[in-house]
Amino acid sequence: MTTTETVPTGAGEARITWYEAGDRAARLVLALGHGAGGGIEARDLRALAASLPPAGVTVALVEQPWRVAGKKLAPAPKRLDEGWRDLWPALRAPGLPVVAGGRSAGARVACRTARELGAPAVLALSFPLHPPGKPESSRADELLGAGVPTLVVQGGNDPFGRPEEFPAGEHELVEVPFGDHGFAVPKRAPVTQEDALVTITDGVGAWLDALR
Template structure:
């Protein structure tokens, strides 16, 4: 059964919705949303539904700007401050923590992983660059995380296709034909359900191997 809690941070009140593993959990996966959506994103919901059975408690994290009903995300430093502020609530479970997020949330996780003591980072739809601007690379954030990183990237993501990512110390799961939201067109060789299954199975195997 899920439960939500409000956590105060320097950037305002954040909200954590817990999807606990039945029995004894082996880890917590804390995932934040992107700048254009919330925790209702299909990949976040699929992870919350699929990972607890594998012993992974999933914490879906809503940044204060979303909790407050605002439509525009604040500056990266404000997002990072909120993530740091809610981290003790995640540590309260006494389990290893995998920090993660989609898009802007993945950037937050990468930037703060080492200082907060995250065991690893899950980067869903990492925005390697703005659409059409490959010269504006954010690869330094990804490569500088300082912990094991798993990238899950759509094959048609305008923010960076899998083949655009530089070589480095991380793993990458491509999702064929998927866009930045990890949506696949109806004409694709795999269904939306199969695409999400690829995401959940890949993340489950990766976390299981880590912890």
């Protein structure tokens, strides 16, 4: 079952699209924010929303206020964090543990706020470790500072940080071979786009099961 909820925040109205767990009772909520260049239609977010509810995980795809308002540019990180904090009570309303997550900029928000919000874990999809071509401008401190169990899912050819560029730390990492920042794989690659999505959904599903 899918429902949509509008949530007021200090930055404007946010929107949560709930993908409820199926016949099995939900054991947790996975909240996923989008990136700065797109919304909840991203292939990885949609794949997780389709695959996890039958396993007892309710998925909440979160649209930040700037996106709901139709703006093309994301605000500063501080404003993104404020919107996420303000909608957190709505994510906790089902009374279940809420794993914080997101892709790209949404992953950064989840990492920066996880500890203060009481999230038991963080899922970081396509974490932007650095701007393309600028490895010296590292954002590793955000990832390493999450303070809770963290899973990074990263494309093998992500220009924002390839898997081998990530520093050692408490986080786990799943590589999506040949994937770019949006987990797209080239047609000439020896794996298909469907293979890439299965790597994501299987990896995330196994990690969530291990959190029990």
